[in-house]
Amino acid sequence: MTTFSNFTYYNPTRIVFGSGTIASIEKLIHTDKKILFIYGGGSIKTNGVYAQVTEALKGHTFTEFSGVEANPHKETLDKAVAVVKNEGIDFILAVGGGSVIDGAKYVAAAALYDGDGWDILEWKHTVKKAVPIGAVLTLPATGSESNGGSVITRAETQEKRFFKSEAVYPVFAVMDYTVMTTLSDRQLANGLVDTFVHTAEQYLTYPTDGMVQDGYAEALLRNIAALAKDWENRRTESWQKNLMWTSNQALNELIGVGVPQDWATHMIGHELTAIYGLDHGQTLAIVLPALLRQLRLQKSKKLLKMGRNVFGLEGADLTEDKTIDKIEALFRSVDVKLTLSEYGIKADVDAVVTALKGHGMTALGETGSITPDVAACILQRAL
Amino acid sequence: MTTFSNFTYYNPTRIVFGSGTIASIEKLIHTDKKILFIYGGGSIKTNGVYAQVTEALKGHTFTEFSGVEANPHKETLDKAVAVVKNEGIDFILAVGGGSVIDGAKYVAAAALYDGDGWDILEWKHTVKKAVPIGAVLTLPATGSESNGGSVITRAETQEKRFFKSEAVYPVFAVMDYTVMTTLSDRQLANGLVDTFVHTAEQYLTYPTDGMVQDGYAEALLRNIAALAKDWENRRTESWQKNLMWTSNQALNELIGVGVPQDWATHMIGHELTAIYGLDHGQTLAIVLPALLRQLRLQKSKKLLKMGRNVFGLEGADLTEDKTIDKIEALFRSVDVKLTLSEYGIKADVDAVVTALKGHGMTALGETGSITPDVAACILQRAL
Structure with a gap:
């Protein structure tokens, strides 16, 4: 039988799992950070997650970016890239499921790259650095909250592509399963x-x-x-x-x-x-x-x-x-x-x-x- | 049935697993580090591991400390603590099994503490910082190569005690199973x-x-x-x-x-x-x-x-x-x-x-x- 091969395994994401853990982001992000709080279509406003996040961020400086769609679009995310660049954002807090977290990874990497972000998805640009990301998971499925992978769609060309990098592992993943009740x-x-x-x-x-x-x-x-x-x-x-x-x-x-x-x-x-x-x-x-x-x-x-x-x-x-x-x-x-x-x-x-x-x-x-x-x-x- | 409780999981050790991986320590440790190369009773000199490690460290500055015994003694390890303090060591490379790696964790923590190291084992001193550690595993058993735990024995009082800290997770764990042939x-x-x-x-x-x-x-x-x-x-x-x-x-x-x-x-x-x-x-x-x-x-x-x-x-x-x-x-x-x-x-x-x-x-x-x-x-x- 084939023997398994040499490998490197590295997964530095701090997982904070359990009921009531969204409040912990207060201490997981340093107050000197300028945060981009990025989320999806607004379901977090009806299920209470938005309120919990903003409560936890009371002592922090943050800008909101909403509207990340399922199968997140490069076109949408590039607007967030511009916000990160223009406002000197140095931490990205992704609140959502795999689409939002994958999207945040693209934003984090593209914001520290001078060319067009799609180069990352075509593996023309190797991501060596990214703005640090934290994740609050609201929809379990993709594992994106503690891995270095991301799948992005370019709407213009109907392409859905993938990149991965050690630089985009979330620093933390808050996994409060009580948010699942409204799924x-x-x-x-x-x-x-x-x-x-x-x-x-x-x-x-x-x-x-x-x-x-x-x-x-x-x-x-x-x-x-x-x-x-x-x-x-x-x-x-x-x-x-x-x-x-x-x-x-x-x-x-x-x-x-x-x-x-x-x-x-x-x-x-x-x-x-x-x-x-x-x-x-x-x-x-x-x-x-x-x-x-x-x-x-x-x-x-x-x-x-x-x-x-x-x-x-x-x-x-x-x-x-x-x-x-x-x-x-x-x-x-x-x-x-x-x-x-x-x-x-x-x-x-x-x-x-x-x-x-x-x-x-x-x-x-x-x-x-x-x-x-x-x-x-x-x-x-x-x- | 009891539901499992909230938890935090954080394990930042980079695992480099496989045949021939000892050579990789050359790049895993920056050349500007002053290394303490710590090991046990000398079996690594007969099984080829010592030669592989020193070959990989050719471009590095290192001091050797040997003689860490099974169930490592505080008394022995305190001599290594003195070396770290006196020579300005800022990286500890532990090559061995659980005893050597556990011992290195004690040395790493005690070297950045002004009191007696045994305070750590009596949980009187909480370890918040430590000299960074890398591990080359030669005897699988304890998992110490990628956890934050350490068990130390004080020979004088025949006590065997335990401490753990996030600060002593090895930065990397090289796991070359081919070294097991001589066990x-x-x-x-x-x-x-x-x-x-x-x-x-x-x-x-x-x-x-x-x-x-x-x-x-x-x-x-x-x-x-x-x-x-x-x-x-x-x-x-x-x-x-x-x-x-x-x-x-x-x-x-x-x-x-x-x-x-x-x-x-x-x-x-x-x-x-x-x-x-x-x-x-x-x-x-x-x-x-x-x-x-x-x-x-x-x-x-x-x-x-x-x-x-x-x-x-x-x-x-x-x-x-x-x-x-x-x-x-x-x-x-x-x-x-x-x-x-x-x-x-x-x-x-x-x-x-x-x-x-x-x-x-x-x-x-x-x-x-x-x-x-x-x-x-x-x-x-x-x-």
Whole structure:
């Protein structure tokens, strides 16, 4: 079996987890900082988070920047970059879900770069420095609150792209699960799916001897399966805090150290969001099963391991297809659809493949086996 | 069920894991630093680590300090403190196992304190600053390479005590598993036992709803059970690197966030090492089963959960005692003894209990239920 490879793991984010922790930002940010308080569409004004944040910031100097949309737009964020530059902002407080935090990372990096911020997403500019960021998480799913990754959309060209840098790890991540009570079922379901797929992207590859990595990933996948099974209790504190902590762990880089990673489901999903406007989580639930059916032989060993260790399949039931059936049933059980047509979308496979090619995504997956032709087959299965 | 509590998690150590990584210290330490290179009894001179470290430090300024013993002595370490103070040392490179790294943490903290270093171990002085530390791990077991804890022995009074501080997290931990090839079977077995018990101290308490914490802990416990079962392959790269990574994870604070913790096995074990000179791992294998038999009702739910999820017990075999049998069999399978008398020690229970009392250890365990009387019962079982 392949042995897991050398790795560096570094995650300096201070996680402050629990009920009532938003007040702690008062002490987590020094009063000599000029803060940009950045948030989304205003839901934090109705759920009480805005009031808690501004109360905690009473002794601080801050400027507000609102209106960061889901799948945050470069065009919107560049306005925040201008504010940071013009007002001498030296701390960015992101309050929201993955979109706001990802957006804050772009702002933090672009503000200390003289060129156009999109260079960062095209990996033409390597981010070595950024304005320090703090995060208050309101919607668990992406793990962005304690990792160095960010996904940004350029509306003008319908592109959704990714960058990562050690410089944009949030200094702190406040994770107060009580803010989840006002989330919709759709948001909770998207969070579940996203967490499952983040983990699967780092687990359903080819086998290695990484016992910690596989053991941790299976623990997270079992958590998601258990939370889905317990969907009727999704309004309890226990359910919500466990989703919040599980989703953080699924994408803080720990489970992926030294092992192969896929990420093709995300790359194809990003195109579907960019072209058809589906939620990120919705695209993942559509693409993952289609991709796994397509690559069931390549991923056979780990599919069987998942079937056994996550879904408890054994004997004649322990097959690649029945494992994929279980994944589909999990998504269905939280009312997430599995095909594009269920959303009323008549997708143009060629257009999606062309977009992938345009972004250089011509050898996706842990072995690079997902060429444009294979991507087309996956999309065909996802229609 | 109890819900897990609020927590802060912060672990800024940069982990550099893999074959050939010792060379990376060249770039991990700035050349303007005056380094104290601290190590143990000289095994690093015969296994090649000393040569690799000095080669990597060629462009650096460093002073050597050797002779840190197992269960490192305050008396020895205070000589290193003097060197740091007198020579203006501003970086400490610890090369060794838990004893050397724990010792380096003491030196780093005591060097920036005007009083006697033992005040730190008596929690009279709170460590807020320390000389920065880097660690090169040669013996996996304690997790000290990426946590803020340290255990120090004062030889004069036969005391073994503990402190922790955010200030003493190593800046980096180089974990090159190829250095493990020269470890003895006894060292590997001690590492296995230590890792198992670290995990158990954070898992075998009372149940909470912490799904990540329990899932991760069970993954680590299963790893140790699998490595013990595969003991005949302990000289392979795969076995050794998995022990190294598992042992790190067992005590980097992640599995213990927000959940009750026991640590009574360690506290009682520390006294046995201080009085009878047993290896740390040896004491843990003696105390843990005795403690679990004594507290089998208090710990019933988690013992049964461990029996099922770690050892695969079911039906009539799923009992507290059979779970403890499995733990004992695991220790036996790597040739570690289970009682003091097997080491030829006629222990004086009263003396050990008196030592515990003298150190304020009169209400040990996750609920404080281990009074001196209960400790005496545990020790009686361990004779």
